[in-house]
Amino acid sequence: MRCLNSADANFNEQLTDLLAFETVNDPQLLTTVDDIIAQVRANGDKTVLELTQKFDQHPATSMDELHLSQTELKQAFDALDDGVKQALTTAAERVKSFHEHQLQASWTYQDELGNTLGQKVTALDKVGIYVPGGLASYPSSVLMNAIPAKVAGVEQVIMVVPAPKGVLNPLVLAAAYLAEVDKVITIGGAQAVAALAYGTDSIPQVDKITGPGNKFVAAAKRAVFGQVGIDMIAGPSEVLVYAEGQDNDRADWLAMDLLSQAEHDTVAQAIFVTTSAEQLKQVETEINKALAQLPKKDIAGESIANRGALILVKNRAEGMAMINRIAPEHLELSVDEPEALLEDIRHAGAIFMGRHTPEAIGDYCAGPNHVLPTSGTARFSSPLGVYDFQKKSSLIYCSPEGSKPLAKVADKLAQKEDLMAHALSARYRT
Structure with missing residues (x-):
């Protein structure tokens, strides 16, 4: 894991190199995705089925077999272990409660000339949500995408989720049931994005597509933007943990918070920023100790080695400047009075305040959305929310x-x- 010191002469160059990452700029990738989109536009369901059979090795022989019924979703929920069912329900309720606070209402006012001006807020008609599939899929992504759409008043939420070899994670289906998803189709990749954007005989055309996916999904979302809306072009997950070597800090907690992001993906990024050289060494030791015990140690190890960093800064002011330059997706403030830092923090997707607020809680059940801007885009972007599923019309009378x-x-x-x-x-x- 890289150890950087802001006092080093070449620190800026080192930090720039650490943060550099291209998400969907590979020409070969873009050409492949454009070709898939063109095929789906020309042949609709026929191409979607063929590519699903080819890429996912799905045994389906017709599009009907790729559509799941509401009964199947309910059966998946009912079959869950009671403890898991309660956990999923609690998470769904908390996500819904938080997003209800984001609802925006129409408004008008009358100017001094007697004219009426205002804004009409309307929910989108149809939304497509992409959920990564297979056994390593994420039911939390279903809740975070579908529930805000439903709270906004979207009439139809259509979920696409790949099912490699026909296998689906039942938790994903249970989450779709809880989130009141209207239609679930077991397709994925660029072909699923294209089908949602342009519509086919069996798949409705939507107004917006949200949700994470691999590089083919990200490239396809970029390609269809303008035909439909999208939430963002998401890069690898990332966390920045900030601490100051205070007495209440636990190096093992800090290390595990960093590893909780690193285990997502070999290109995920975990960065630790501290004003204490001693704490930096302690956290490095704990990372090496904990890494060996993780089931996904190979993934986390590669992430930490290639994209992770421990950064020593001179003082709090320099730490805040570092945070704003990096503009992390997730920011943890492991200090005694985290609220005191908020005024100086301008760029972060989600801010986790205090030692008892690990990013992992935000991933599942805190309530705020875990679909967040990555790769520095927190400089100009916000978390996914109800406002992403509403549009505004100006009123002038x-x-x-x-x-x-x-x-x-x-x-x-x-x-x-x-x-x-x-x-x-x-x-x-x-």
Whole structure:
């Protein structure tokens, strides 16, 4: 694992190298994805079925076999162990409760001229959510994507999830039942994204596609953006843990929080930033000790070795500047008074405050969404939320008298832009 010191002469170059990552810029990947999208647009269900058979080795011989019924979803939920069922239900309830606070309402006001202005908030009609499939899939992703859409008032939520060799994680189906997903189709990859974006005989065309996936899914989402909306182009998962070597810190806790991200993927990123050289060494020791015990030690080990880092900074101010430069997806503040740092933190997807708030809780059941901006995009992006499933229309009503002063302004400005029809259109109202 790299150890960096902000005092080193070449620190900026080292940090830039550490953070560099290209998600979907491989020309070969983009060409492959464009070809898949073109095939789906031309042949619809036929191509979707063929590619599902080819890439997922799915035994289905017709599209009907790839569609799951509501009865199958309920059966998956009912068959869960009571403890797991309760945990999933609790998570769903907390996610729903949090996102209900995000609901936006339409509003209007009347200006001094007697004109009415405002905004009409409307839910999207149809949304597609992509959920990674197979035995290593994530039911939490179902909850985080589907529940905000339902809270927003989306009429139809269509979930696609690949089923390699026809195998599905029953927890994913149970989560779909709890989240009230309307339609589940066992397809994945770029072909699933294309089918949602353009529609086929058996798959409705949607207005927006959300949810994580592999590089083919990410590239396909980028390619269809404009035809449909998307949430984001997600990169590998990442965490930045910040501490200051205070007495209450536990090096083993900090190390495990870093490894909890590293075990996601070989290209996941775990970064530890501290003002204490002694603490940096302690955390490094604990990482090496804990890594050997993890079932996914090979994945976590490669992530830590290639993309992880322990960074020593001079003081808190430099630590805050480091956080804002990195703009992490997940930020843990392992300090006595985390609230005191919030004013200085401008860029982070989700902020976990205090030693008893590990990022892992946020992944499953805290309530806020775990679909977060990655690769520095927290500089301009937000977590997935109810607002992603709503759109706004401006409302403008001019009374006969109230329109006249505005029409005079519009007339004058339109003439300056050499748009005479605009000018006359406004002038007629005076």
